[in-house]
Amino acid sequence: MSERNWETPLTSNTLEQRYEIIQQLAKKAGRRTLLARDRKTEELVVVKLLCFASDFEWDALKLFEREAKILQAISHPTIPRYLDYYELDFNNGNKGFALVQTYISGKSLENYLKSGRSFDEVEIKQLATAVLEILTYLHGRQPPVIHRDIKPSNILLGDRSGNSIGQVYLVDFGSVQTLAAKEGGTMTIVGTYGYMPPEQFGDRTVPASDLYSLGTTLVYLVTGTHPADLPQKDGRIQFELLTNLSSEFTRWLQRMIEPSLERRFTSAEHALQELIQPRIVRPLPSTYKQLCETRVTLNREIDGLDIILSEKGWDFGVGFTTAFASLYNSILIPTTGIAFDTFSRHPSLLLIIGGLWYGNYILVSGVIKYLFKRTRLKISDRKITFTHEILGWKYRQVFKTDTQYVTALKLIYGYRGNRRSMHIWIGRDKYELWRDSMLSEPEMEWLAQELSACLGIEISREPNFYIPKAER
Known part of the structure; x- marks a missing residue:
């Protein structure tokens, strides 16, 4: 289709004798976006045109x-x-559609960047706050509305006033999707390379994709x-060395661009809350940096901590218990092979062997627990x-x-200061995390410092004045 036919889709420079x-x-292919004046209201409007040309794709109409x-x-x-x-009729006989929407007067971030304007951290936070408030509204709809193409050219700034960055607008909903729209149907992968999260390439889009x-x-x-x-490592964009942002905002931005959905903010509301009131992460005293020899595995993550404590592993106690279990089984297994007619004459043998097998279960499970049991404290999101x-199997959840x-x-x-344990209070409920055994x-001090820094609460040290009965 010629440019001329696009410029005059009807017989004049006016659409529907109004715009x-x-x-x-x-x-772009098959589509045009026009600035027009509404003769009825004398206001500027934006008209989007879609034409059923030779290169037309039905996904575009959808x-x-x-x-x-x-x-x-x-x-x-x-x-x-x-x-x-x-609906429209074009000069060349093709048909199409027109979408008319209000015109927003503003300049895109892309235009600002091309003109050489820079933004400081305060302005970027203002911008992020404004867009997150828009996304909170969109994602809060039922069903949630996902923009799917947030980028500098689709964010407009109005006139600045004082120290404010100006009014922020989100435009171009040509790639928009609702969560309901993808159910039972084929999704169209849309977006802009560099701004699309990994899951969007895999035909899966969620509200966190906009984040x-x-x-x-x-x-x-x-x-x-x-x-x-920008350089990447393990799928993560490496931007930190190119900026002089505060550590709190850097951590927040790292969380926004996490390639893993599980590590990214779960919602615009959550991201906004962390932006306004960032979690306080205090540096650890050098005395309590991670210890070299420890059964504790501690992973510091952008959004928290993952602390895994393995049991003692193989030692004399486990060796003795295993040896005893082997001896136990040397008696149990031959006993199980007693002829069936013997059981019929002596039914009590069934109870004895059943007790032996149950005892064997207790021994073996105890060894497995001692070797492979671990506790896990995870702070995330x-x-x-x-x-x-x-x-890896969670057989008991103490709290969440x-x-x-x-x-x-x-x-x-x-008692007498020769024992200690670490407790956490959730409301009025107390839970023991670890004890000195x-x-x-x-190790206890190190983990306490890590938790204190992550949760933003002080460590309280207090004696337990329990006195055994024998000494009362």
């Missing part, structure tokens, strides 16, 4: 209709408002380099969980709650 075309704003339907259903002061939607796109957009602002051109595991309900972290000294004093 007077002023200029073309954007174009996305076009979805954009119109969603814009008609939502209402937000920083999102273009739906005005009209109708990744926003995060990479912010990375572009702080580095001045397109995200696709403002959640804290304490579980007991065997070979939000970190905001943790009220105290205490090291309690036992599991951890040495340096």
Whole structure:
């Protein structure tokens, strides 16, 4: 189709005898975006055109209709408002559709970057806050609305006022999707390379996908380099050395662009909360850095900690128990081979052998527990969980709650100070994490410092004045 036919889709420079075309704003295969004046209201509008040309793809119509339907259903002061939607006849005989929406006067972040403007951390935080508030609205819809193409060219800034970055707008909903839209149907993979999260390439998009796109957009602002051109390690964009951001904002931005959904912020609301009130992470005293010889595995993560404590492993106690179990089985197994007619004459033997087998189960399971049992304390996504595991299987969950309900972290000294244990208070409930039979004093202090820094609460040390009965 010729450019001329695109410029005059009807017989004049006016659509539906109402929208007077002023200029073309954007174009790509089968689509044009025009700036026009509504003769009825004398206001500027944006008209998006879709034409059934020779290179037309039905997925384009699906996305076009979805954009119109969603814009008609939502209402937000920083999102273009739906005005009209109708069918068109082009000069060359092709048909198409037009979507009319309000015009937003502003300059895109992409234009600002190309003109050489830079943004400081305060401005970037203001921008992030504004976009997250928009995403909170979109993702809070039922079903949630996912933009899927957040990038510098789709974020507009209005006029600045004072120290404010200005009004922030989110535009171009041509790639929008609802979670309901993908159920039972084939999704169209859309987005812009460099701003798309890994799951979007795999035909899976969730609200947190928009957070990744926003995060990479912010990375572009702080580095001045397109995200696709930045170095990567294990799929993570390495931007830290190119900026002088505060440590709190750097950690927040790292969480936004996590390639793993499990490690990324779960929602725009969560990301906004962490941006406004970042979790306090205090540096550890040098005395309590990670110990070289310890049964504790500690992984510091962007959003928390993962502490795994293995049991004692093979020692004299386990060796003795295993040897006893072997001797036990040397009696048990031959006994099981007694002829069936013997059991019929002596039914009590069944109870004896059943007791032997149960005792064997207790011995073997005890050895397995002693060798492979571990406790795991995980702090992630403002959640804290304490579980007991065997070979990765969680056989007991002690507690799981939000970190905001943790009220105290205490090291309690036992009778005469020769014992200690670590407890955590959730509300008014007390839970023992570890005791001195599991951890040495340096290990206990080290983990207490790690938890204190991660949770942002002070360590309380207090004696336990329990006196045994014999000494009362």
